[in-house]
Amino acid sequence: MTHRIPSALVLVGCLLTLAVGAQAQQASSEDIDRLLQRSGIEHFLDALPQQVGEGLAAAIAEDPDGTALLADSVQSLQESANTTFAPGQLAPVIRQVLERRIDADVAREVLAWLDSPLGTRLTRLENVASSPDYPRQLEAFMRALPNNPPAGERLELLQALDRAANITESGIEVVLHMQLALVVAVVETLPEQQRPTVPELLQSLESERPAIEQMLKQVSLSSLLFTYRDVSDADLQQYIAFLGSPAGKLFQSSLVEGLDLALIQAVRRWGNEVGRTLKAATLRQST
Template sequence: MTLGSNHSSPKIVTKLAQAFFIITLLAVTSIATAVENGKSGLEKRKAMLNDFFKSTGVEQTAYRMDYHAFDGPLVQSQFPSGQILMVKNMMSRVYDPEEWLRSIQRRMLINYQPKRMKQLVKWYQSALGKKVVQAETMAMDMTEGMEDEKNRFLKQLEYYPPKESRLEIAERLETTLGMTDYTLDTFLVLTKVLFPYHNRWAGASERKVSQNIKDDNFEPAREYYLKSFLFKFRNFSDKELAQYAAFATSPAGKWFYRSYFRGSRDALEKTSVELKHLLDLIQQEMRSSGESTLLKEIAPPGQRFLFVRMRDPFVPLVDPKLGLIQPVDEDESELEFRKFSDELKSLPQIPMEVFRNIKSTDPRLYADLEHFGGLFSQETKIASMGEDDYLDTVTKYKSLINKANDTQPGMIVTPIQTEYESIKLVGIIWKNNETIALVETDGKKGHSVKEGDLLGPNFGVVEKIDNNQLLILEQSRDYLGNILSNKKQLEIINEAPEEG
């Protein structure tokens, strides 16, 4: 070939073409192999998790749980037996144990950690791990005899309290794993289904009812969990219980349990939509023919009238734009699913009077609360956290908030720090240029109230005393450090004199 020629040798062109073909083939083969290995890796993880679910009793629990496991919160809240039966019948139609397991699996795949997975498998293969599985499984299989034994055990706790060390372990696990929050989430799914039909919520917004349910039932639900925990592990020695707690609060244990409850919440959300869809079908049948076969199969005769009397037939129960909740993709980012989590929403508020008291009595706790409040107000910083760091931070903050709220009983020093329904404003007097309100509490006991006094169940401060009313300001601090205000008023009610 002559220097400067515009013509290439056919042999060189052929070799270049061959080289390009080989490089392209290798690249395509490498990509295909990588994709195949990726799929193979995902399938291996799924298979490993399925085996893990079988060996640890997770799968057995999902199939034994069925719809009967969901009636406990309704029984505790004294729902009518007919409505509880109706919920059971509906749950028997929509509860899917396989979907429950898939939801948990998805959550574990999102943040899959091989090292912790190996630690989990190893621990559950130990003698203590197998004993825990047996205890968990027996707790789900509540025969009549087992139920009687549990009732006797709980009765004995009233006279023979558990060791402080065992109770501390139960409390630590409840806080770390968020068991009470999960129980309330389950309760809310069921109560939201019944919301349009229940007299006790007439005229109230669903959001307000949900918040009241959480506020009113948190402590009872927490107490129920602690007692159930003590019964479930009643045959464990103190050493065994401490070892189990050490595992459950270890990085591997927290990864598993948090994934488990997150997945369970995902399944609960889908179950909620399915329940509402079922009710929508009943309404469609009733609108078209005036009766519903589904309704007869689901609701006892005494509850069927609720669907006619309480519902507006022109308001759909399911948003057609919403549809069913889609499965979570395995490659979903940490930030994306965190955006929909309920961890922060479940953080309790602290009454401002309690918060001010802590500032003077426990400066360290006050400083810690201020630190976390400032941290959670920085959305970018929170979003950049790893999954474990984020959940640990929420857990620590919640523990501090609970510690602060645990000081409330010591601040209730007067009989007028009680429910507003128990307080009656009967008069207002003026003494030494000061306005004083006269109130009665249960039992016709009289009390004098001045501006600045604490009144009501939420550490409200009497802001002003007018001619015929008391104005009370309730303030609380949320998890961001914001101060929320709520005003209440008590008015003098002039009762008509009794006829002679």
């Protein structure tokens, strides 16, 4: 069984990620609230259901033969995405990870950065990546880019930011999770003796990792060029330095872990919903 990677899922995977001592005192509930708010993750979660629904619609449009059974159920699946990926479903999972991993000292250091003029400005720019108009604006920016290409030093700096923020690496996992949810849903419609096992599906999807990585690296670089187009090299270097600090690394990895866990749970629920929809569509076709 082969699976084509819809480009819409790759973009969603990229955006998704552009958004994350033994005796140390635990961070207060108020500090965790501020971290969630100041980091922009809440803003991202608000926009996620629509992005997932639009990604599904785009995937169906790209591959009408492979998703024919879903074509008549786009609206109901988008409604289920609104419920499954609602902030109220995902935020508590992320919060639990932050509460477990972030102590008071780390919270203070991270909040000092997020509350700084530069940290506030960068978060505001990153929040724009969750807006409905972002894909259209990004496309227009990339069309005009050949007329004003970035310097090699700028590209190297943005690639360093990609590595520091784990944008491409995290995006790969997001895309694989979403692919697995859709593939498992389709497999559920097959006769039991024809269904591949989950390990077999995972092995098949893992074989696509190099292709996903190649696509995401380019999408990530394009997104970073656009998002930080008005940010100076010096300011980006400060951002990379924060992400590379012990507190920055811990906070970033905690956000990624929390979002990853929340999405794993969500895509499994949504995959079940897609599977039920496919079964119903199969029954309708057979009658």
